[in-house]
Amino acid sequence: MGKGILVKKIINDPKRVVDESVAGFGLAHADIVRVEMDPIYVVRVDAPVSGKVGIVSGGGSGHEPLHAGYVGFGMLDAAVPGAVFTSPTPDPILAATKAVDGGAGVLHIVKNYTGDVLNFETAADLASAEDITVRAVVINDDVAVKDSLYTAGRRGVGGTVLVEKLAGAAAQRGDSLDDVAEIAERVNANVRSMGLALTPCIVPHAGEPSFTLAEDEIEIGIGIHGEPGRERIKLAPADDLVDRLIDPVLDDLPFAGGERVLLFVNGMGGTPLIELYLAYRRAAEVLQGRNVTISRSLVGNYITSLEMQGMSITVLRLDDEMIELWDAPVQTAALRWGR
Amino acid sequence: MGKGILVKKIINDPKRVVDESVAGFGLAHADIVRVEMDPIYVVRVDAPVSGKVGIVSGGGSGHEPLHAGYVGFGMLDAAVPGAVFTSPTPDPILAATKAVDGGAGVLHIVKNYTGDVLNFETAADLASAEDITVRAVVINDDVAVKDSLYTAGRRGVGGTVLVEKLAGAAAQRGDSLDDVAEIAERVNANVRSMGLALTPCIVPHAGEPSFTLAEDEIEIGIGIHGEPGRERIKLAPADDLVDRLIDPVLDDLPFAGGERVLLFVNGMGGTPLIELYLAYRRAAEVLQGRNVTISRSLVGNYITSLEMQGMSITVLRLDDEMIELWDAPVQTAALRWGR
Amino acid sequence: MGLDITWAVDWVRRSADVIAEHRVELIKLDREIGDGDHGENMDRGFQAVLPKLDDLPAGSTPGDVLKLVATTLISTVGGAAGPLYGTAYLKGAVAAGSATSLDGSAIAAVLTAARDGIVLRGKAESGDKTMVDAWTPAAEAADAAASNGSDVAAVLGAAADAAATGSDATIPLVARKGRASYLGERSAGHRDPGAQSSALLLRAAAEAASAAAGA
Amino acid sequence: MGLDITWAVDWVRRSADVIAEHRVELIKLDREIGDGDHGENMDRGFQAVLPKLDDLPAGSTPGDVLKLVATTLISTVGGAAGPLYGTAYLKGAVAAGSATSLDGSAIAAVLTAARDGIVLRGKAESGDKTMVDAWTPAAEAADAAASNGSDVAAVLGAAADAAATGSDATIPLVARKGRASYLGERSAGHRDPGAQSSALLLRAAAEAASAAAGA
């Protein structure tokens, strides 16, 4: 196999995709991040920030801009990219944790997948052994997955981006580790998501799509790893698709009416903005119909599955502090305002 | 046909795609823009800004975030979206021109396509008849097209985004219409682009791809309207693809070495960031090899062809003033910093 | 017998029909060497004209109809075809003036003015693989037929035939104007969509004239 | 006759071979109910172990080999399988202790410790459609064979057979742990990739033991 091109992608060698992409990311954003290659992680250019809680997230690659795109002032201190769709090993997580420890402890933001949880756990154990205080928050906002004590539980999906922004802003303003963790937990408790795919995606080393869909089929309840969803339905108008995502999201929390929310319409990587904004229109209509006020919004490809076409809808119930943290300055490759 | 779904997209009715998407855009970014529906255009929420040169751009839809995503402080005052891949008619261009006229004249930024040029020309004539001073700058940065006095000339592609940012910053700092137009001309004279497609795109009303490519074929020298390119080649490693785009770009200006540039690696709408950053790495390597310094960069899906997978590379030769204008604050849906 | 407002209105209706009928074909032609919207654009434009025909004031002339078509196409078609066809109908309307009836040479003058309008806006020459390649032979054939004293139906028939031949003749050409020019040599072997829509519109004019003559 | 360092090293080499050989099959199994990386992950891990075998100091024990495998898998595999297999080999190494040779009941103790490690980290129960469904019957079969006084090759052969049967038995199950659990009922009808890789690794252990016995 070696250098052979297996799939139609802008890549050289499937085995070098993550390394080469992260290297390019580092070159393109040298004002914001520094990239370490062995073990591989991406860290704020000014890390460690003395006295500030450090925040580390990470997971399999293929979800860009998550997580490296959120490293910078007001958000993450470091991101640890694993192989495509494969959680990183403890070594780089530990290295990143040490690199961002400014003496106030480090928060791990972990998406709820067995691999991510186990590898971050090991890294946290190793960091504690080196006298770094680590707390972990596990994100599990995907309502497509039936939750139970006896299963792996819900996946972490779109809500992760919001947790990273709000926890990042809390750390930036100087909150303690416990306070930052509390914000992250609070956001996680108030956020729900669900997604669908129009097309599958192809993992570079696999060379074949993770599932196949007929011309008129859609996969509902997908995660972000190209894994199939819960249900397969016939192609339907956009408004119906939006309803199929947002209704379970709103029912789950539940949203009672009268709340203020952040509405996040996310593309899976290959979805053009023209479609996401069209979906946003309907989602806004549904929220209005339920007497929920959209106070903030986010639309774009922010947590993705390679080139998959599809979308997810995330709704976060906001309180005053969350709004303040959302509006706080952020300077990362993928989210930036106020500086 | 009517409401029938012809293609796998997040849409309701092909005839309502632009209206519904623009409506959603207006709802999502009500802090930045106002949307008018009849005739349809998107305008800065505080337009007209008294005493400031107004800047209007526009063209067919399907290139999002171009142009509506660039409306806001420090960039465009209005964007006029036509039907998908179809330049708008003079009516909305005229309405937008009137809406942004703050007494200092209006600049039209027009991509060089027969339809765009003719429709903006007519609108400018009509605006002049209403005593608004209008100047037009036509962008033609695509080196894939052989230029000649006897042809339609080069297309406007990636360079358009950069012209809009720099001219927008010049207008924001209070430059006169002639000075803003001069900046726009200067940027256009110093920018070159070229693109390729891995997959075609499907215009909603057409229901079929604009061209078909075998599993191992790539189209080189494409524009942004799903039109086929100049040449079809076999799939190749990313580094070779980058070379095939950047070499003609650098040879054309020509870049002699010793310059400072802005490197812009753009996705065609369906290209995941992981691939764009991987391509960026090679492009940076090539520039270094030619002794050209990358002073600024932009990586992402910024001027697109619906869900097309592919990329374009744009290089702009910078001077001190351009760098200052690039760094100036901007607050739009798609580009934002400094505010 | 000259062509009056009834013919002009009938021409527009037949134009809308024929464009709707060939919408997909024109999209397909434009997809091959352009961006796949020509049929959609033209259909949107002519469908927009139809309801406005009912609002034409009594006493309207053929020139008024052409002007209505011009302004509607300009404000609804967009793309290259919108302004080009818009200018064609506008210049045709000017040539038709306020006459209530157009004879053969008046019709030839209308077509020549329309052609000149397209060239003025688009700067294309014959052989550039554009709608000009349908309009120039059409205007010339109409002029020749009118000079020979043919009746209006024959004048428009000659124009329609010449436009169809002109459209055929675009197939081998390499485009030098419009979107197809970006393809360079690869544009050869495909019919120009604008030339084809022009041929369809002129055929509709001829058929409306025959129908008027038969009536 | 017990199993020594030669067997342990041979087991690792055979493991790397069998995983490389079945890489695509494991990817395919994981694509059906997971994310399509299990074969890639395991192959990366075992390929990383191979060169390190040459650096084992003289006098190393089977336990040292298992520990090397553990740390290498932990630091190169990632995903769920990395920490789970890592813990399995680590606990196995602890059970093996500093013995230079492992007899049947020592081998059974290693496998049981490995299984317990996986359960400790992953919290899966039998029937959850995970690698536990291969390891639990394998450990039990090894234990039974060792109690019956079988030789080490037979003990590992029994474990490998039981693991293969256990892997087969995952097919009809609905997953309750790991990524496949997100599919709910749709996970039934597919073999669990981790159970399958476990069966392959235990078969390699048995073959290495047979080869050692034959030598």
Ligand SMILES: Nc1ncnc2c1ncn2[C@@H]1O[C@H](COP(=O)(O)OP(=O)(O)O)[C@@H](O)[C@H]1O
């Ligand atoms: N400069 C020009 N002069 C005359 N006709 C032109 C010119 N440019 C384009 N055309 C005509 O316009 C047609 C394309 O129209 P259309 O597809 O509606 O617009 P667009 O090219 O903007 O998508 C071409 O087939 C050609 O006949």
Ligand SMILES: Nc1ncnc2c1ncn2[C@@H]1O[C@H](COP(=O)(O)OP(=O)(O)O)[C@@H](O)[C@H]1O
């Ligand atoms: N909680 C668990 N306990 C035991 N084994 C598990 C658990 N979760 C997952 N596994 C095993 O891991 C395998 C998947 O490994 P792999 O594909 O490499 O990791 P990932 O699921 O992170 O992509 C599954 O087939 C299953 O056998």
Ligand SMILES: [Mg+2]
């Ligand atoms: Mg994985």
Ligand SMILES: [Mg+2]
């Ligand atoms: Mg067009």
Ligand SMILES: [Mg+2]
């Ligand atoms: Mg067209």
Ligand SMILES: [Mg+2]
């Ligand atoms: Mg997996």
